[in-house]
Amino acid sequence: MSQRQVLQVFEQYQKARTQFVQTIAELSTRPQNIETLQNAGVMSLLRPLLLDVVPTVQQTAALALGRLANFNDDLAEAIVKGDILPQLVYSLAEQNRFYKKAAAFVLRAVAKHSPQLAQAVVDCGALDALVICLEEFDPGVKESAAWALGYIARHNAELSQAVVDAGAVPLLVLCIQEPELSLKRISGSALSDICKHTPELAQVVVDAGAIAHLAQMILNPDAKLKRQVFSALSQIAKHSVDLAEMVVEAEIFPAILTCLRDPDEYVRKNVATLIREIAKHTPELSQLIVNAGGIAAIVDYIGDSKGNVRLPGVMTLGYVAAHSENLAMAVIVSKGVNQLALVLSDEPEDHIKAAVAWSLGQIGRHTPEHAKAVAVANVFPRLLQLYLSTNSSEDLQCKSKKALKNVLQKCVYLSALEPLLHDAPPNILKHVIGQYGKVLPHDSKARRLFVTSGGLKKVQDIKAEPGSMLYEHIQAINNCYPEEVVKYYSPGYSDTLLDRIEQYVPAV
Amino acid sequence: MASLLRLLNSPINMRDEICQLTEKADQQRKKEYDAAVTIQSWIRGLQTRHYIRHLHKSSIVIQKSWRGYMARSYFRIYVNNLHMMMRINFYHAMASRIQRMWRGFRVRKYQHNFYARQRYFDALAVKNQIVRYELDEWRDVLDQTAHKNEHEKRQRELKKQARSQHHLLSTKQMPGVFYSHYGLSETEKRLIQNKPRVGDRRKSQRKTVDKWGGCVEPTPSQLFQLQAPAELPPLDSRKLQGPFRDPEEIRKQRHKPFQPSLRVQTSFHALKKARQFLFEAEDAKRISDEPWRLAPKAHVGKEAVYEPSLNAAQKYIGKISEEQFRHQDLSKSITAERFSSMVPPIPLFDRLNKTFYQGQVKY
Numbered sequence: 123m124s125q126r127q128v129l130q131v132f133e134q135y136q137k138a139r140t141q142f143v144q145t146i147a148e149l150s151t152r153p154q155n156i157e158t159l160q161n162a163g164v165m166s167l168l169r170p171l172l173l174d175v176v177p178t179v180q181q182t183a184a185l186a187l188g189r190l191a192n193f194n195d196d197l198a199e200a201i202v203k204g205d206i207l208p209q210l211v212y213s214l215a216e217q218n219r220f221y222k223k224a225a226a227f228v229l230r231a232v233a234k235h236s237p238q239l240a241q242a243v244v245d246c247g248a249l250d251a252l253v254i255c256l257e258e259f260d261p262g263v264k265e266s267a268a269w270a271l272g273y274i275a276r277h278n279a280e281l282s283q284a285v286v287d288a289g290a291v292p293l294l295v296l297c298i299q300e301p302e303l304s305l306k307r308i309s310g311s312a313l314s315d316i317c318k319h320t321p322e323l324a325q326v327v328v329d330a331g332a333i334a335h336l337a338q339m340i341l342n343p344d345a346k347l348k349r350q351v352f353s354a355l356s357q358i359a360k361h362s363v364d365l366a367e368m369v370v371e372a373e374i375f376p377a378i379l380t381c382l383r384d385p386d387e388y389v390r391k392n393v394a395t396l397i398r399e400i401a402k403h404t405p406e407l408s409q410l411i412v413n414a415g416g417i418a419a420i421v422d423y424i425g426d427s428k429g430n431v432r433l434p435g436v437m438t439l440g441y442v443a444a445h446s447e448n449l450a451m452a453v454i455v456s457k458g459v460n461q462l463a464l465v466l467s468d469e470p471e472d473h474i475k476a477a478v479a480w481s482l483g484q485i486g487r488h489t490p491e492h493a494k495a496v497a498v499a500n501v502f503p504r505l506l507q508l509y510l511s512t513n514s515s516e517d518l519q520c521k522s523k524k525a526l527k528n529v530l531q532k533c534v535y536l537s538a539l540e541p542l543l544h545d546a547p548p549n550i551l552k553h554v555i556g557q558y559g560k561v562l563p564h565d566s567k568a569r570r571l572f573v574t575s576g577g578l579k580k581v582q583d584i585k586a587e588p589g590s591m592l593y594e595h596i597q598a599i600n601n602c603y604p605e606e607v608v609k610y611y612s613p614g615y616s617d618t619l620l621d622r623i624e625q626y627v628p629a630v
Numbered sequence: 631m632a633s634l635l636r637l638l639n640s641p642i643n644m645r646d647e648i649c650q651l652t653e654k655a656d657q658q659r660k661k662e663y664d665a666a667v668t669i670q671s672w673i674r675g676l677q678t679r680h681y682i683r684h685l686h687k688s689s690i691v692i693q694k695s696w697r698g699y700m701a702r703s704y705f706r707i708y709v710n711n712l713h714m715m716m717r718i719n720f721y722h723a724m725a726s727r728i729q730r731m732w733r734g735f736r737v738r739k740y741q742h743n744f745y746a747r748q749r750y751f752d753a754l755a756v757k758n759q760i761v762r763y764e765l766d767e768w769r770d771v772l773d774q775t776a777h778k779n780e781h782e783k784r785q786r787e788l789k790k791q792a793r794s795q796h797h798l799l800s801t802k803q804m805p806g807v808f809y810s811h812y813g814l815s816e817t818e819k820r821l822i823q824n825k826p827r828v829g830d831r832r833k834s835q836r837k838t839v840d841k842w843g844g845c846v847e848p849t850p851s852q853l854f855q856l857q858a859p860a861e862l863p864p865l866d867s868r869k870l871q872g873p874f875r876d877p878e879e880i881r882k883q884r885h886k887p888f889q890p891s892l893r894v895q896t897s898f899h900a901l902k903k904a905r906q907f908l909f910e911a912e913d914a915k916r917i918s919d920e921p922w923r924l925a926p927k928a929h930v931g932k933e934a935v936y937e938p939s940l941n942a943a944q945k946y947i948g949k950i951s952e953e954q955f956r957h958q959d960l961s962k963s964i965t966a967e968r969f970s971s972m973v974p975p976i977p978l979f980d981r982l983n984k985t986f987y988q989g990q991v992k993y
Contacts, residue, residue, distance in 0.1 A: 379761060383769040385776060412754065415761030422762060448747070455751045456758050 184224035195235035226266030272312030310350030345386035352392035440481030447488035483525030497538030796826035
């Protein structure tokens with residue numbers, strides 16, 4: 123055979139390989155094909171193609187592998203078991219940028235499924251190679267590398283520590299300053315994943331100067347970038363007071379409040395999370411938020427959103443009110459109680475209702491003024507209903523009971539206590555009766571109203587053991603009234619009267 | 631004796647009479663004695679009683695004045711104490727009043743300032759309103775921009791469609807799909823307005839293969855970052871510059887001639903040159919060039935003898951000590967110390983001494 127014919131064989135083979143790999147890459151974008159591909163043994167076929175001479179074949183093979191691993195964690199495990207990872211890591215250092223992108227994609231696809239797979243990726247020495255990729259010029263390579271690092275760091279603190287030890291954090295902070303939006307997003311997400319585990323990791327990120335750059339991007343128009351930025355800032359702020367203060371010192375207030383009105387709901391959720399993490403540490407930080415008008419913005423945000431997105435806002439109100447009674451009064455003045463009452467009646471989810479109950483308890487527990495504000499919003503019957511309902515989860519029952527108890531112990535607004543008299547179980551009832559016992563001795567109008575509304579009758583019907591608190595409260599109430607009145611309303615009075623009639627001998 | 635016998639023989643019973651008389655006298659004596667005793671006792675009693683009364687009275691007077699004195703002194707002390715107590719109670723009451731007012735003020739102002747709290751909540755409500763208003767405005771702005779972008783995007787889509795569907799335009803011969811008898815439809819209008827798309831756009835969009843494998847042209851944003859900023863950072867206007875000097879002054883200072891010191895002015899070899907100059911000046915006047923010798927040349931080696939001039943000839947005295955010039959005979963002076971004036975000179979007397987003879991005015 124002539125030379126040309128020999129070469130033609132090779133060309134055909136190369137064409138076949140290229141076509142195979144490109145088709146596999148296309149097929150693996152659709153989920154329904156992946157089963158078939160897996161059964162056909164695509165892994166073992168793709169593996170040698172990674173070492174192919176032609177760069178296009180290599181890159182496309184890597185891309186196909188990445189897409190396959192992305193879909194399913196069995197395939198990802200197969201990649202790990204097939205010893206493909208060391209080869210990828212080695213070639214990460216050598217090849218051109220398209221291959222680097224594809225290889226980083228494979229690493230990310232493998233690492234995202236579980237901590238064990240991520241650990242396997244780390245054990246191959248991928249971290250150093252990925253960090254070197256972060257120093258490249260091409261923004262696409264940087265993006266893939268940052269994405270892979272983010273997915274590795276997401277799982278637990280050890281993996282995050284490994285990523286930090288590889289020296290990724292300063293490079294990620296540099297990446298966040300790059301002009302490409304997608305690179306900014308990914309680096310923001312990676313930093314957020316690193317920070318979320320322990321305070322030391324957050325401190326490392328803060329020491330690299332991340333806060334200033336993140337704070338600059340708060341007013342960027344891109345919604346996805348804002349999501350990541352706020353997520354990162356809230357992960358930093360949640361660990362300790364010092365970190366929260368450093369986040370606040372970056373002068374995010376009041377600019378952050380405008381983002382509470384962003385059209386994208388996850389941006390709003392992350393902003394509310396950030397404000398919650400800042401508010402929960404000290405009264406001074408909560409005071410800062412209140413003085414910036416943050417409570418009004420949060421209340422409006424709760425009104426605008428639905429579902430799980432509302433949860434951070436509700437918890438913010440609870441945390442702010444928990445610190446001191448001035449802050450609780452500030453929440454009341456900003457119309458927080460009405461909004462929370464609305465949420466309590468609207469929401470179907472139990473955990474959100476539990477959070478609302480907790481917040482209302484924190485607001486109302488300080489002084490009678492606060493308790494009155496909570497009572498006036500007609501919250502008690504709803505809370506009682508949630509406590510008594512069998513559908514409520516245990517957490518919800520516990521929280522509503524505690525909230526009721528805390529607020530009732532300070533409430534002297536009797537018209538709100540009245541409905542509770544008739545429905546409440548004994549452990550709630552004793553607080554209600556106790557409050558009546560505190561108010562009635564001093565207020566004659568209230569005494570009259572208590573009798574005419576049937577409250578005294580109800581109180582007489584309650585059975586209490588002598589010596590219990592309930593019994594003593596009932597005695598305190600009975601002491602406010604003349605004996606005849608008490609006897610009149612005591613149960614069985616009509617029977618005693620009838621007995622007396624029977625025994626009465628009329629004077630002739 | 632006779633008498634005695636007479637007596638004895640008298641019929642009078644003298645014994646009995648004497649006895650009676652003596653008895654009577656006894657009785658009488660007793661009586662008188664008793665009476666005397668009674669009188670005496672009475673008088674003694676009187677006297678004693680008088681004396682005792684007198685003593686009582688005096689003792690009463692003494693006691694009275696003493697007790698009065700003691701009581702008054704106690705009373706004074708008591709009144710003093712009472713007065714002190716009154717004053718102290720007054721001070722305590724005033725101090726309590728001050729403390730009460732201060733404590734009330736302190737609690738009302740610093741611990742729980744009710745009115746400040748009310749004002750704070752009012753201001754907070756206003757601030758909340760402002761924040762809500764501004765956030766609503768911001769939301770409106772965002773919505774408007776989103777709406778506008780949507781609108782523009784739709785317009786662009788329609789324009790793109792119209793440009794690629796130019797072949798559906800109706801002509802005079804053949805009505806197009808969008809032709810209507812009732813007037814131009816929207817699509818027709820758009821087809822007419824937009825010019826048709828020409829050429830294969832995909833060719834220009836095909837990516838160029840980069841030969842440098844990895845190196846990329848810097849993006850415009852990167853280039854922008856490499857250039858110097860258009861605006862320089864603002865000057866710190868708080869630091870004042872000046873006051874500035876007159877430009878004339880500065881020009882004079884700039885062009886001031888060089889004024890070196892004398893030492894700088896003189897050249898390094900000035901001394902040598904000066905010596906040279908003097909030597910030449912002297913040399914010109916000299917007659918003979920030979921050095922001056924004490925003795926003629928022929929007598930070199932021998933000690934030269936100096937012959938002094940006759941005018942100056944004198945017996946050589948030898949070392950003249952100071953003592954020979956300034957001989958002082960201290961035996962005649964009072965002390966060995968040198969004369970020094972005890973008082974400073976008086977200028978008036980100096981003047982007077984000039985007018986009169988020297989030493990006339992003595993001091």
